[in-house]
Amino acid sequence: LTVRSEKVTKSEISEVLIGGLAVSVTVEILGILAYYGQSGTFNFDYSPQWQMTGQNFFAYAVKLLSSVAIASPTALMALGIVLLMMTSYARVFTTVLYFLFGKNLIYTVISLFVFLLLTIALIVH
Amino acid sequence: MDILLILLLSAPIGFLGALTGLGGGSILVPVLVALGVPVKYAIAASMVSIIATSSGSGAASVKQGISNVKAGMYLAIYTVIGAVIGATLAGYADQRLLDFAFAGFLMTSFLGLRNHFREELPSARTQDNLARRLQLEGAYYDRALKKDVQYKLSRPLLAGGGMLIAGLAAGLLGIGAGAFKVSVQEHVLRMPAKVSSTTSNFIIGMTALAGASVYFASGFLYIGLAAPMAVGTAVGALVGGRTINRLTNKTIKVVFLITVTYLIVQMLYNGVAG
Numbered sequence: 001l002t003v004r005s006e007k008v009t010k011s012e013i014s015e016v017l018i019g020g021l022a023v024s025v026t027v028e029i030l031g032i033l034a035y036y037g038q039s040g041t042f043n044f045d046y047s048p049q050w051q052m053t054g055q056n057f058f059a060y061a062v063k064l065l066s067s068v069a070i071a072s073p074t075a076l077m078a079l080g081i082v083l084l085m086m087t088s089y090a091r092v093f094t095t096v097l098y099f100l101f102g103k104n105l106i107y108t109v110i111s112l113f114v115f116l117l118l119t120i121a122l123i124v125h
Numbered sequence: 126m127d128i129l130l131i132l133l134l135s136a137p138i139g140f141l142g143a144l145t146g147l148g149g150g151s152i153l154v155p156v157l158v159a160l161g162v163p164v165k166y167a168i169a170a171s172m173v174s175i176i177a178t179s180s181g182s183g184a185a186s187v188k189q190g191i192s193n194v195k196a197g198m199y200l201a202i203y204t205v206i207g208a209v210i211g212a213t214l215a216g217y218a219d220q221r222l223l224d225f226a227f228a229g230f231l232m233t234s235f236l237g238l239r240n241h242f243r244e245e246l247p248s249a250r251t252q253d254n255l256a257r258r259l260q261l262e263g264a265y266y267d268r269a270l271k272k273d274v275q276y277k278l279s280r281p282l283l284a285g286g287g288m289l290i291a292g293l294a295a296g297l298l299g300i301g302a303g304a305f306k307v308s309v310q311e312h313v314l315r316m317p318a319k320v321s322s323t324t325s326n327f328i329i330g331m332t333a334l335a336g337a338s339v340y341f342a343s344g345f346l347y348i349g350l351a352a353p354m355a356v357g358t359a360v361g362a363l364v365g366g367r368t369i370n371r372l373t374n375k376t377i378k379v380v381f382l383i384t385v386t387y388l389i390v391q392m393l394y395n396g397v398a399g
Binding site: 013017018020021024025028029031032035042043044045046050051052053054055057060074077078080081084085087088089091092095104106107110111113114117118121122 | 126127128129130132163166173176177179180181194195198199201202205206209258259260330331333334335337338339341342343344346347348349351352353355356359360363
């Protein structure tokens with residue numbers, strides 16, 4: 001990568017991070033406020049409605065997004081967490097793309113390998 | 126459990142995590158357990174908050190050009206593999222033994238950094254062939270020193286081995302293992318402290334994502350814990366990421382050593398108390 005394109009790469013990675021973080025934190029805050037508005041308390045317990053689990057993270061995320069119109073406060077908070085995790089995932093993908101467009105073969109392969117490792121970790125359990 | 130209390134506690138921990146490169150998980154877990162949160166739930170939620178710390182501080186430091194993205198991606202290969210193996214083995218490991226092992230693990234970082242306490246920037250070293258091929262070098266403007274700092278890294282294979290151990294510990298203990306990562310980067314790669322802290326935060330997000338996926342599948346991830354922790358640590362980390370370049374490397378090392386000392390005592394206590 002040239003010095004200029006490397007600066008662009010870093011700027012894009014930074015924007016993915018800050019954008020994803022801002023959206024996920026906003027959704028989580030909305031969820032917390034909606035929960036307070038609905039229940040009048042900030043207390044929670046360890047019942048299944050507060051649990052976030054599944055065998056395939058992407059399947060869980062799609063299911064959550066498809067039901068977002070009828071979202072409960074806990075679903076909104078869960079969506080914020082999903083977006084946060086996807087931000088970290090998207091950052092690696094952005095890095096792959098920019099090393100690819102920068103024609104840096106070594107780092108395209110390295111970042112692609114990390115991306116594939118994370119994809120497998122999120123899918124296979 | 127109170128969502129607001131967790132949010133307020135998480136913000137200063139996110140700040141400290143960003144400043145030291147520790148990720149904050151090592152500090153959050155004992156605090157939550159002390160509040161009565163079951164340890165596995167605390168660890169799972171902490172993994173999510175580590176991603177927030179990493180994203181918050183990483184956004185600021187990557188843009189400022191302090192983080193070394195190439196070194197971060199190269200080292201992430203080892204930490205992600207380590208985290209997946211570690212998280213898979215976590216179900217079989219004895220927690221007390223792990224507490225002792227991790228205390229020893231942190232002591233190595235503590236003693237190593239103490240020897241370099243007076244060193245503002247690492248002394249120059251000849252770069253080996255592999256490091257040159259991997260383009261492991263960088264430059265950044267240091268606001269505290271008011272000058273451009275150029276550096277070259279070396280011994281990437283040895284550093285990779287160290288990062289594999291760090292990833293393994295992260296997966297096993299549910300923490301970012303930032304202390305060890307920072308130590309490996311400073312001692313083996315000869316990375317300047319600021320670059321090391323910010324690059325560690327950059328890597329920790331990827332390591333934590335791999336670990337969080339395992340805890341998600343295990344059913345230990347609770348929204349009421351993870352959501353406020355993510356919000357609190359994200360805000361703290363954003364402030365920490367913007368503060369780091371105003372401090373000298375020595376100040377960062379002092380903060381790091383104080384935090385690591387606390388963590389060693391905490392881990393030893395956990396091991397003894399069971």
